[in-house]
Amino acid sequence: MTRPFFANVLSGALICIASATAAAAAQTTIPRGVRQTPAVYRFSIGDVQVTALSDGSVPIDLPKLLRGTSHAEVDAMLARSFIANPMEVSINAFLVELGNRRILVDTGAGDLFGPGNGGRLPEALALAGIGPDQITDILLSHIHADHSGGLVRGGKIMFRNATVHVGKADLDFFLDTANATKTGYDIHHFEQGTAMLKPYVDAGKVRAFDRSGEIFPGLTAELRPGHTPGAAFYTLSSRGSTLVFIGDTIHAAAVQFPRPDVTVTFDQNQPKARAVRQQAFAAFADGRTLVAAPHLAFPGVGHIARDGAGYRWFPIDYANRAAAPSAAAH
Numbered sequence: 001m002t003r004p005f006f007a008n009v010l011s012g013a014l015i016c017i018a019s020a021t022a023a024a025a026a027q028t029t030i031p032r033g034v035r036q037t038p039a040v041y042r043f044s045i046g047d048v049q050v051t052a053l054s055d056g057s058v059p060i061d062l063p064k065l066l067r068g069t070s071h072a073e074v075d076a077m078l079a080r081s082f083i084a085n086p087m088e089v090s091i092n093a094f095l096v097e098l099g100n101r102r103i104l105v106d107t108g109a110g111d112l113f114g115p116g117n118g119g120r121l122p123e124a125l126a127l128a129g130i131g132p133d134q135i136t137d138i139l140l141s142h143i144h145a146d147h148s149g150g151l152v153r154g155g156k157i158m159f160r161n162a163t164v165h166v167g168k169a170d171l172d173f174f175l176d177t178a179n180a181t182k183t184g185y186d187i188h189h190f191e192q193g194t195a196m197l198k199p200y201v202d203a204g205k206v207r208a209f210d211r212s213g214e215i216f217p218g219l220t221a222e223l224r225p226g227h228t229p230g231a232a233f234y235t236l237s238s239r240g241s242t243l244v245f246i247g248d249t250i251h252a253a254a255v256q257f258p259r260p261d262v263t264v265t266f267d268q269n270q271p272k273a274r275a276v277r278q279q280a281f282a283a284f285a286d287g288r289t290l291v292a293a294p295h296l297a298f299p300g301v302g303h304i305a306r307d308g309a310g311y312r313w314f315p316i317d318y319a320n321r322a323a324a325p326s327a328a329a330h
């Protein structure tokens with residue numbers, strides 16, 4: 001998601017709330033005067049600890065976001081999932097502790113969505129006991145505001161010891177505003193992308209990759225252009241277990257699992273984005289692959305299964321207890 005889109009759909013959402021009808025009762029209601037606690041969820045992939053970190057959530061006006069469907073169809077699909085427009089969309093980031101590296105996958109929206117919407121990643125990291133200076137690497141799924149927006153806060157680099165890894169095609173595209181004119185893609189993407197990435201480029205802290213392959217032992221990048229030119233999946237593997245970070249392959253579970261052909265307005269290349277989602281869902285379902293998604297309800301980790309002509313989402317089995325005693329303790 002991006003700021004212009006966000007401003008657009010958020011104002012729509014507020015109008016929607018102001019003229020709420022009984023049908024809108026299913027919307028998420030946050031009690032007045034209450035501040036949610038930052039959300040942290042830890043789990044393991046083989047020997048590697050992974051932590052899902054909530055950057056917050058935003059209400060979005062879904063019919064404005066989606067392409068290839070109708071307002072009535074979206075409302076019907078939302079109703080089947082017991083939710084209503086505006087839909088609450090999570091912004092998730094993930095911490096991977098791989099050997100002596102502390103790797104962040106995406107950085108949330110930072111200040112780019114305005115006060116109260118996103119930007120809570122530092123709080124979640126603090127709750128997980130990690131300071132921004134301890135982050136050694138950042139893997140960006142792509143350069144959109146709600147994935148790269150946490151890189152710079154108040155004009156300052158947030159993660160001064162980190163190297164940013166990103167698809168070269170995204171870096172080349174978003175850091176050259178001439179591409180806005182050439183392609184007609186919204187100029188805000190370029191302005192925000194430049195503001196977030198340029199300080200790291202200038203500091204020599206960006207490593208752009210132009211082919212799929214290993215980033216570190218146990219972590220590989222796979223370029224999947226469509227949503228953006230340099231969009232990438234990242235696959236973590238340890239002791240026969242894998243987790244794939246799938247970036248913006250999916251925004252709206254209630255619609256895009258049953259109808260993976262439905263795209264979003266800011267898919268930079270609509271047909272490619274559609275094809276990536278269709279291919280990825282089929283492969284993940286058939287391979288029973290565990291995936292992590294930035295915009296599915298926190299923690300955004302689970303499995304995709306075939307369901308008729310479409311797919312269905314099964315969130316990870318939630319666990320909140322002490323780890324089982326190790327074999328040595330018996």
Ligand SMILES: [Zn+2]
Nearest residue numbers: 001144227248
């Ligand atoms: Zn995006």
